[in-house]
Amino acid sequence: MNRYESLAADLAESIRTGLLRPGDRLPSVRQTSASRGVSPSTVFQAYYLLEARGLIRARERSGYYVAARVARLPPEPDAASQPNEDTVLLDMSDRVFDLLGSTMDREVVPFGSAFPDPLLFPLERLARLVAASVQRLDPWSTVDSLTPGHAPLRRQIALRYLVDGLQVHPDEIVITNGALEALNLCLATVTRPGDAVVVESPTFYAALQSLERNGLRAIEVPTSPREGIDLGALERVLARHAPKACWLMTNFQNPLGSLMPEAKKRELVELLARHEVPLIEDDVYGELYFGNQRPAPAKAFDRKGLVLHCSSFSKCLAPGFRIGWVAPGRYAQAVARHKLSTTLTTAAPMQAALATYLEKAGYDRHLRRMRQALASRQGAFIEAIAKHFPPGTRATRPAGGYFLWVELPAPADAPAIHQHALSHGISVAPGPMFSASQAYANCLRLNYGYAWDARTEAALATLGRLAGT
């Protein structure tokens, strides 16, 4: 346990024992820093962590307070899902598209949205950089800087890998139209129609759509809401179905928010390597951690070039720019060729602008602010769920990202709740979207990443009422 975790544990203990009571103001960061002999940033980290766990709340310009009703926070969901580990041919039909349509209306409270609050991003600064980059753009670069992408951006991404302890050469990196294109290129590179592919259960619906579009069979493997995919189950599936790829989200999984511990990631990579199965790692939420440092991707433990690490700037810096990338290990050339013959290359001005932004080092400051906002919003959100949702409700408490997975007391009909909620101007993402077999009818994925205000709390109260009927 490092310093901030130790400080957080002490404070949590004080809250549990009643030394600090609901509504009490915590000592200021400056006071605690002095009294504990730790840096202010350590205190901030500890406070963020407690906030993410719903134990304390920030009030603007007046400090941190012990949260109300701590005792009533909903419990976390059970250990792991129990999907049928057989292969399934998919039929995602219209339900995903209908849901997505409903979340794009800005008048609707966006609990069902897949996107973070657009006001969290440094859009003005980015706009200035785009302007400057385009004005400096070498006309010839539109001809000769094609696939696999703008060299300075690939270098900046490689440098960020390095900071996180990974050696990824810029030449390995392919810039894509967002992470979704990266994931699709990887899938097309390592599979052929009819192949089986391992996914988590529940899993990101776009993975199911991609499998369906490519004529692939899905194998859904049990996944813990806290620690990700069940490796025992995965091992059985590898032996039984000889899947051609594994598509996982190792950090703050969508929809669960689960975070695979480092040791487990290492085990995962070794297990897949023994079977020579490539891992398509979707790591778009990795930068949105509430702890002390970025959780490593599984790619960090790859020795055989079998991990295709996909990420993007869409969730953490520049939504709408559609800049993602993949570091595809031994598949780098094959992925670049798929990119060349599907979308050729990615918009040059967007790439140049992001390269400049990353180089000028505003990124980490922005990310710290964004993580703090998300952690704080999660705390408020979980508290309100405790207050407004029916008894027996469970909810995950992810250590990053902006999704909660809520299990309603059975029987519940999430698609029906979604329809009722929409008629009240509220969207949710119903559980069956995240499952090839349309399981999880009693579950909802909720986006807690938008500004917390009276309207949000009222919407959550309405949703809790609908969930209980």
Next chain:
Amino acid sequence: MNRYESLAADLAESIRTGLLRPGDRLPSVRQTSASRGVSPSTVFQAYYLLEARGLIRARERSGYYVAARVARLPPEPDAASQPNEDTVLLDMSDRVFDLLGSTMDREVVPFGSAFPDPLLFPLERLARLVAASVQRLDPWSTVDSLTPGHAPLRRQIALRYLVDGLQVHPDEIVITNGALEALNLCLATVTRPGDAVVVESPTFYAALQSLERNGLRAIEVPTSPREGIDLGALERVLARHAPKACWLMTNFQNPLGSLMPEAKKRELVELLARHEVPLIEDDVYGELYFGNQRPAPAKAFDRKGLVLHCSSFSKCLAPGFRIGWVAPGRYAQAVARHKLSTTLTTAAPMQAALATYLEKAGYDRHLRRMRQALASRQGAFIEAIAKHFPPGTRATRPAGGYFLWVELPAPADAPAIHQHALSHGISVAPGPMFSASQAYANCLRLNYGYAWDARTEAALATLGRLAGT
């Protein structure tokens, strides 16, 4: 024959009969306009047409002159290709990627390039608009303006269709990452692996790559260098192979430069409609015409919603922005869904900037200048081919675009010529790239769209020497 064609025919006759001789200066535009009683723009159109045919040459700031060696212009190629009309499973292997790599080196003379001269584009003006657009960008638009694209841009594209006499509703239009994504989305929408798809012979290599990647079989149909695909052969193929789609370039086909006459386009659309076969129409060069008005796309004759019309701004306005689109007729919703689950959406700032550019009406002025430059460069290029290539060489004289198709006297080995040329710092696109069966070993596609100067003429002389050995 309209006014400018009639004027051009008169002048061509004067040149043929020797009334005007090589090196003679033509009357100025003002003089001709006055003497003929036609508008200066009609005279310009006539001069462009004669220039495109290699009969006259512009000299900067001094007017138009009768071209030298008119009698020695190479003849055009024979009527139509004769491919085997059977279906072929593809193996494009590495040859296309190797060629593309070689054309991206800016030190190499880019006769093999697929891209137009980047200096032909209004990049400075675009840069200013991108800057302004990004600064005005509504943060929420990054969340709610997703697929199928930025509404103002879709409206501007619909308005351009209207100017050209086509009724396309903005809601039908899906914005894509360049035309290549549009074409791939269309192909994925209307086919399943194993299906047969009709293409021209020779055809754009990316079509062959897409077919290969999607597990489709190609049927290559004879195509005239002047007038496009042979409808009789197409009819036989429709009866015999029941293809699921037809992928054609109706205007200034790549690589031939052929332009399908309007009546033939109408016949094509009616023929395909009788067989209920969708037409994927690649029309990226349509705006680069040298005549009086934009040639209509086949889409103009579509009554059943079976034509999926694909185009982009990459060849005519904004290379590197990666903004294309498709008007997919009855397949609009299906194409939008494919887009949503493959690359989600297209970079918002790029879309907003182009919408502003189109609205402010600088586009037509830019296009006029660009067409004039290309027509003039084609004239110089064909003359130099006549001068430097071996006797028996044939070359197309497209009425638009920036590609020539050159047939060398057999036997010739275009891939070997490509390798030799590269060692002299010159790229070419060898004929076999454009054929599933690697035919056209005696053919080259040459890009005449770059600035004409002494280095270009010297490179063409070197190439002519290599082609003759």
